[in-house]
Amino acid sequence: MKKLTLKLLAAILASIALIYAVGCSSGMGKATDSAMPNTSHGGYSGSTSSGYEHTAEQTVSDDDRHSxxxxxxxxxxxxxxxxxxxxxxxxxxxxxxxxxxxxxxxxxxxxxxxxxxxxxxxxxxxxxxxxxxxxxxxxxxxxxxxxxxxxxxxxxxxxxxxxxxxxxxxxxxxxxxxxxxxxxxxxxxxxxxxxxxxxxxxxxxxxxxxxxxxxxxxxxxxxxxxxxxxxxxxxxxxxxxxxxxRITEPPKTFGERLHQSFTESWADFADGAQDFIVWFVYVFPTLLVIAVVIAIVVLIASGISRRRRRRKSGAGAATSEPDKSQDE
Structure with a gap:
């Protein structure tokens, strides 16, 4: 009877140990799977099935990306x-x-x-x-x-x-x-x-x-x-x-430099003279109007100045005559 009891107890203990071992193994596997999304891309494993369809927000097709x-x-x-x-x-x-x-x-x-x-x-x-x-x-x-x-x-x-x-x-x-x-x-x-x-x-x-x-x-x-x-x-x-x-080589000798400077200076002078003549013709009407206005202003100013001088001279002559009569 004792031997039978010991055998039964040993069998129960072995079953409990086996169940505990299986439970620990399952828990470790699930914990490992839960941690995988937080690891780098090199840590992922599994088959290459594509059962999950892409969302509508995906703008690039798989063929384009894989190409x-x-x-x-x-x-x-x-x-x-x-x-x-x-x-x-x-x-x-x-x-x-x-x-x-x-x-x-x-x-x-x-x-x-x-x-x-x-x-x-x-x-x-x-x-x-x-x-x-x-x-x-x-x-x-x-x-x-x-x-x-x-x-x-x-x-x-x-x-x-x-x-x-x-x-x-x-x-x-x-x-x-x-x-x-x-x-x-x-x-x-x-x-x-x-x-x-x-x-x-x-x-x-x-x-x-x-x-x-x-x-x-x-x-x-x-x-x-x-x-x-x-x-x-x-x-x-x-x-x-x-x-x-003209894209030419730069002058090397002193004479070539003088010749180039003289030629360029006359060319610049001619361009400047032409530009001045064109500018003068362009602004000539404006200058003419300004000159006429200035001439009119000068004439008016000189006329006013002459009248003032005449008045002053006339007033001076009038004051000098009474003084002479008193002296006599």
């Missing part, structure tokens, strides 16, 4: 990402025609005018007052050289400046981060599909919203990079002139 990544960051293409920029300072004798030609050449190259600013000429301006314009043009980077040559051939080029910005590191770093976030999003969706606790589901959805916000931000950044790389920027400054400036 920016190649599955694994180890397989990233090492193509250089270069943003090209060109600046041109141009002169033209036919301003209106030049503005239209710039637009036409840009459109023919597959580009477009991003912005433009044109300054005109007032009707009251005199002398060699000319017009000017600035353009910000976007053209395909693949045909940039041919476009610049075609544009330069129609104008007098004063200066040409080219620059290239290498954004390769920034581009592929953003691309790798996007790849990682997409994997993290799939894991969160899988975890959310299998979740049955309301509080746990809310934590997963908060984390999923945060991940999707980062995905959208990186996607926009990569789109902006792609556009800047594919479409080069050309800044054009156009100026209307009467005669083109």
């Amino acid at each position: 920016l990544v190649s599955g694994n960051s180890d397989n990233i293409d090492d193509t250089r990402k270069i943003i090209k920029t060109v600046r041109l300072d141009l002169e033209t004798k036919e301003f209106d025609k030049a503005v239209g030609e710039i637009t036409a050449v840009t459109a023919a190259a597959g580009g477009y005018v991003e912005s433009s600013y044109i300054t005109g000429k007032s009707l009251s301006d005199y002398g060699n007052v000319t017009r000017s314009a600035t353009f910000v043009l976007r053209v395909p980077a693949a045909g940039l050289d041919a476009y610049v040559e075609a544009l330069s051939g129609s104008f007098n080029v004063l200066s040409r400046q080219e620059s290239a910005e290498d954004i390769t590191d920034s581009y592929y770093d953003s691309k790798a981060r996007l790849d990682s976030l997409l994997v993290q999003e799939e894991r969160l969706l899988s975890m959310l599909e299998g979740a049955d606790d309301l509080e746990y589901m809310l934590k997963l959805e908060d984390k999923l919203s945060e991940v999707r916000y980062q995905i959208e931000s990186l996607y926009s950044t990569l789109q902006r990079y792609d556009k800047a790389v594919e479409m080069a920027t050309v800044n054009v400054s156009l100026r209307e002139v009467v005669e083109y400036q």
Whole structure:
């Protein structure tokens, strides 16, 4: 009887121990799952099922986002990402025609005018007052050289400046981060599909919203990079002139410097004399009216002054006659 009792007691104790061990294991597993949404994206695990549908606020499709990544960051293409920029300072004798030609050449190259600013000429301006314009043009980077040559051939080029910005590191770093976030999003969706606790589901959805916000931000950044790389920027400054400036080498000898200074001084004197004559003809009617008004004022003032002098002289003569009579 004693042996039977001991065996029964041992069996009960073993059952209690087994139940306690199973309960502890289940509690630890649930605690681990609850903590997972607060860890970094590298700590997530689970299948890649996509049973949870995206919300209506998601503006970018999965196909578009996945097209920016190649599955694994180890397989990233090492193509250089270069943003090209060109600046041109141009002169033209036919301003209106030049503005239209710039637009036409840009459109023919597959580009477009991003912005433009044109300054005109007032009707009251005199002398060699000319017009000017600035353009910000976007053209395909693949045909940039041919476009610049075609544009330069129609104008007098004063200066040409080219620059290239290498954004390769920034581009592929953003691309790798996007790849990682997409994997993290799939894991969160899988975890959310299998979740049955309301509080746990809310934590997963908060984390999923945060991940999707980062995905959208990186996607926009990569789109902006792609556009800047594919479409080069050309800044054009156009100026209307009467005669083109000659781009010559600076004088080297003393005689050459004297000759250049003498030539430029006479040219400046001639331009100044012409501007003065044009200005004088322009303001001559105004000067004539002012001169007539001044002459009238002077005549009136001199007449008043003469009358005052006459009155004073007459009064002096009248006072001197009584004095003479008293003396006699």
